[in-house]
Amino acid sequence: MDLWQHAAVSASLSAGLYLATGDPALAGAFCLSGIFVDLDHVLDYVMEKGRLDLGDFFDHFGKHRARRLVLVLHAWEWFPLVAALWALSARPSWLLGLLLGWLVHLVLDQIVNPLRLTGYFFFYRAGVRFDARFIGSAAYDS
Numbered sequence: 001m002d003l004w005q006h007a008a009v010s011a012s013l014s015a016g017l018y019l020a021t022g023d024p025a026l027a028g029a030f031c032l033s034g035i036f037v038d039l040d041h042v043l044d045y046v047m048e049k050g051r052l053d054l055g056d057f058f059d060h061f062g063k064h065r066a067r068r069l070v071l072v073l074h075a076w077e078w079f080p081l082v083a084a085l086w087a088l089s090a091r092p093s094w095l096l097g098l099l100l101g102w103l104v105h106l107v108l109d110q111i112v113n114p115l116r117l118t119g120y121f122f123f124y125r126a127g128v129r130f131d132a133r134f135i136g137s138a139a140y141d142s
Helices: 003-021 024-036 039-049 054-062 078-088 093-112 122-127
Strands: none
Touching: 003 024, 003 093, 024 093, 039 054, 078 093
């Protein structure tokens, strides 16, 4: 999913959360995490290119030119760990918002993006040395 799509979905759903709960911390964290999970794309781009060129950055991922996909934050493994942290803590609403925004982001990416089902598991990606040919669908196989 594109960044603007994540921003639109996150802003809309966070507005709904705020209207339903009146909790700005919950809604704000939801919105921020729903968008900024994608910051790990910047790390991948810089690791591959050695620099950040915003003119090329969006095209690089949009046209599936990445050779490696580390994407540290795009991983189902971390979600239960953070959920357990929330459950064992004082259950702050901002952390719940972060979890929910992250969950929505991952679900949407899993549905829309051309990655194999296993592509959203960090340890699978590590097992194939983050090689996009083994992570992506046919869009990456060329």
